[in-house]
Amino acid sequence: MPSFDVVSEVDKHEAQNAVDQANRELERRYDFKGVHASFELKEGVITLTANEEFQIEQMKPMLETCLIKRGIKITCLEYGDLRGAGKQVKMPATMKEGIDKELGKKMVKMVKEAKMKVQAAIQGDSIRVTGKKRDDLQEVMQLWKSSDEILLPLEFKNFKD
Numbered sequence: 001m002p003s004f005d006v007v008s009e010v011d012k013h014e015a016q017n018a019v020d021q022a023n024r025e026l027e028r029r030y031d032f033k034g035v036h037a038s039f040e041l042k043e044g045v046i047t048l049t050a051n052e053e054f055q056i057e058q059m060k061p062m063l064e065t066c067l068i069k070r071g072i073k074i075t076c077l078e079y080g081d082l083r084g085a086g087k088q089v090k091m092p093a094t095m096k097e098g099i100d101k102e103l104g105k106k107m108v109k110m111v112k113e114a115k116m117k118v119q120a121a122i123q124g125d126s127i128r129v130t131g132k133k134r135d136d137l138q139e140v141m142q143l144w145k146s147s148d149e150i151l152l153p154l155e156f157k158n159f160k161d
Contacts, residue, residue: 002137003130004159005123006107006144008152009097010072016041018066025062036088039063046077046093053082056091063093075151096152098125106149111140134161 019041026032026039037050037059046063050056064074080092099107104122111120111129118131118140131137141156 001130001132002134002159002161003128004137004141005157006099006127006129007125007155007157008076008099009155010044010076010095010153011070012044014070014072015046015067015095018063018070018072019046021069022059022063022066025066026059029062031058044095044097046095048091048093050089051087053089056082056089073151073153076153099127099152100125103150103152107144110143110147110149114139114143116140116143 019039022039026037032055035051035055037055038048039059040047040049048056048059048063050059060079064077067074067077076096078094078096080094083090083092099122101122104127107127108120108122111118116131116136116139117133118129118136120127120129120140129137129140131140137159144150144154
């Protein structure tokens with residue numbers, strides 16, 4: 001029986017490229033001349049560093065634009081609270097990965113409500129979908145891609161015929 005797995009993960013190489021591109025853009029911006037500001041990616045957390053809080057707010061759209069250009073959905077970003085005061089202010093932006101239980105239940109419920117001839121089962125931070133026909137599986141993919149409720153970037157892996 002055909003099956004596939006649905007996971008939510010961010011391409012780490014593309015994320016690093018987006019952060020590097022955002023740093024290069026910072027160097028070129030006139031309003032950031034002479035300002036110690038940077039983006040740094042470590043273990044799925046992008047740290048925005050600047051001298052003032054308003055500069056951090058200006059850096060957010062720059063980062064988001066670079067991520068979009070690299071094909072990463074910005075809905076996976078979760079901004080934290082500002083830390084520090086005085087000379088440097090930092091803000092973490094965590095890239096969420098994995099399908100949590102609540103979202104997994106919502107996705108399985110969507111499939112059941114659509115009355116498709118497939119079975120969807122939650123397996124940790126992924127969902128396995130099995131069905132008799134390949135076309136049924138592709139309908140499920142389209143259902144999830146077109147949904148407004150699913151904000152995380154989805155990847156369909158291990159497609160077996």
